[in-house]
Amino acid sequence: MTKITPDEVKFIAQYICNISGISLDQSKAYLFETRLGGILQEFGCSSFNDLHYKAKADVSKALERKIIDAISTNETLFFRDTGPFELLRHKILPDIIDRRSAKSSGRLPTPIRIWSAACSTGQEVYSIAIVLKELLPDLSKYNIKLLGTDISDAAIAQSSYGAYNKFEIERGLPPDKLLKYFSRNGDNWKIKDEIRAMALFKKLNLMLPLIGLGKFDIVLCRNVAIYFNLDDKKKLFDKIADILEPDGYLIIGSTESLTGICPRFEPKRYLKSIFYQLKT
Amino acid sequence: MNNLKILVVDDDPITLLLLEKRLQKEEYAIEIAKNGTEAIALISKHYFDVVVTDLKMPGGLDGIDVLEASKAVNHRTEVILITAHATIDTAVAAMKKGASDYLQKPINFDELMIRLGKINNMKKLVKNADDLREAMDITEKNAGETIQNLELTVAELQNRLSEIESVLSEKSIDSTERIQLALSMLSAT
Numbered sequence: 068m069t070k071i072t073p074d075e076v077k078f079i080a081q082y083i084c085n086i087s088g089i090s091l092d093q094s095k096a097y098l099f100e101t102r103l104g105g106i107l108q109e110f111g112c113s114s115f116n117d118l119h120y121k122a123k124a125d126v127s128k129a130l131e132r133k134i135i136d137a138i139s140t141n142e143t144l145f146f147r148d149t150g151p152f153e154l155l156r157h158k159i160l161p162d163i164i165d166r167r168s169a170k171s172s173g174r175l176p177t178p179i180r181i182w183s184a185a186c187s188t189g190q191e192v193y194s195i196a197i198v199l200k201e202l203l204p205d206l207s208k209y210n211i212k213l214l215g216t217d218i219s220d221a222a223i224a225q226s227s228y229g230a231y232n233k234f235e236i237e238r239g240l241p242p243d244k245l246l247k248y249f250s251r252n253g254d255n256w257k258i259k260d261e262i263r264a265m266a267l268f269k270k271l272n273l274m275l276p277l278i279g280l281g282k283f284d285i286v287l288c289r290n291v292a293i294y295f296n297l298d299d300k301k302k303l304f305d306k307i308a309d310i311l312e313p314d315g316y317l318i319i320g321s322t323e324s325l326t327g328i329c330p331r332f333e334p335k336r337y338l339k340s341i342f343y344q345l346k347t
Numbered sequence: 348m349n350n351l352k353i354l355v356v357d358d359d360p361i362t363l364l365l366l367e368k369r370l371q372k373e374e375y376a377i378e379i380a381k382n383g384t385e386a387i388a389l390i391s392k393h394y395f396d397v398v399v400t401d402l403k404m405p406g407g408l409d410g411i412d413v414l415e416a417s418k419a420v421n422h423r424t425e426v427i428l429i430t431a432h433a434t435i436d437t438a439v440a441a442m443k444k445g446a447s448d449y450l451q452k453p454i455n456f457d458e459l460m461i462r463l464g465k466i467n468n469m470k471k472l473v474k475n476a477d478d479l480r481e482a483m484d485i486t487e488k489n490a491g492e493t494i495q496n497l498e499l500t501v502a503e504l505q506n507r508l509s510e511i512e513s514v515l516s517e518k519s520i521d522s523t524e525r526i527q528l529a530l531s532m533l534s535a536t
Binding site for chain 1: 444498501
């Protein structure tokens with residue numbers, strides 16, 4: 068396996084931060100070697116410097132996409148931490164539905180717009196879809212927009228396809244939900260069409276302006292900001308505050324905090340979970 | 348450390364004995380069954396890491412039935428099929444049903460050992476990953492509670508600070524009163 072020098076770490080780390088926000092330093096040199104080593108060989112690069120040069124020179128950005136796919140951590144599971152999903156089911160969704168229905172006075176379907184930022188391979192999105200399906204007996208009364216985005220093309224492709232192997236499927240999914248919402252295909256499990264149809268997936272880089280997304284009632288941005296430096300974290304949550312409805316909800320990772328990062332939000336507690344709303 | 352639990356299924360008593368002895372020599376824990384019915388009964392009673400089964404067996408239940416029963420009981424159990432030369436297509440179809448491998452008769456024991464070695468390695472990796480996840484889950488839960496409590500406390504303190512600040516800069520109240528008010532707000536819980 069090709070080794071990386073400290074100088075190369077500096078340049079590649081800066082490059083990766085520029086294109087994705089993922090913040091890595093010298094302590095993560097092993098990560099570059101293990102995750103990018105294969106790409107080096109595949110593209111015939113003699114060193115990490117060579118890879119860096121080739122990636123920047125590649126107008127098609129194919130190499131850049133491969134690097135992003137390889138360097139991003141796709142750790143995810145269904146119903147991760149459970150708390151947020153209880154929060155959605157028992158507090159946030161009922162509240163939103165009450166307020167939005169009152170506004171549309173029953174003539175039009177109640178709009179509910181949810182965004183899962185950095186959705187990885189889709190487990191979070193499908194978990195939300197399942198909560199919606201089980202909470203709302205008649206989905207046609209609602210205009211649900213459930214969007215999942217991620218910087219990795221490969222992750223979005225898998226999210227969109229909705230198939231999971233036996234290891235992915237057993238993480239977080241209770242057996243009754245597995246049987247109800249997935250169909251088996253050999254060693255893989257695929258999300259059923261009725262749930263798949265509830266979601267939309269798009270590639271999105273959180274470092275870039277969040278244009279064309281519209282506004283959201285609920286945003287989940289969990290365990291992605293942990294990979295960013297402080298500056299990028301501040302910018303990200305500021306952008307999220309811009310596209311959240313004034314009475315909208317933000318849910319972040321269970322070990323994350325917005326203190327000193329985004330003063331526009333204030334934390335609120337419901338049972339054992341925390342969510343954020345824009346200060347009035 | 349070879350402690351895979353393996354079930355060997357074959358209607359030919361000689362093959363069965365050979366496999367049993369050879370695998371026991373490698374220190375795997377072996378159980379045997381001479382037909383599909385016996386195999387399925389054992390599968391529903393005990394856990395196996397691997398099931399090595401003949402594809403074509405008399406008696407109504409064949410290797411595919413054993414494969415399906417095994418996957419239904421525990422999808423983590425790997426199933427290796429043993430096929431005669433003429434049934435390669437069936438073996439490939441079985442792979443699509445979740446079999447992890449197939450071996451042709453006459454069995455090349457070296458090949459079988461290599462396949463089992465790979466399965467063993469993968470199981471160890473999976474156990475490693477499982478352990479890591481468990482550790483991470485517990486760490487996250489603990490850290491999560493602490494951080495969330497801190498988050499709420501900080502928010503509350505910030506609110507109180509700004510209220511006290513407003514009181515202290517309220518020009519319509521005289522300064523001694525302002526200070527008293529601020530002190531009482533500070534000591535309120």
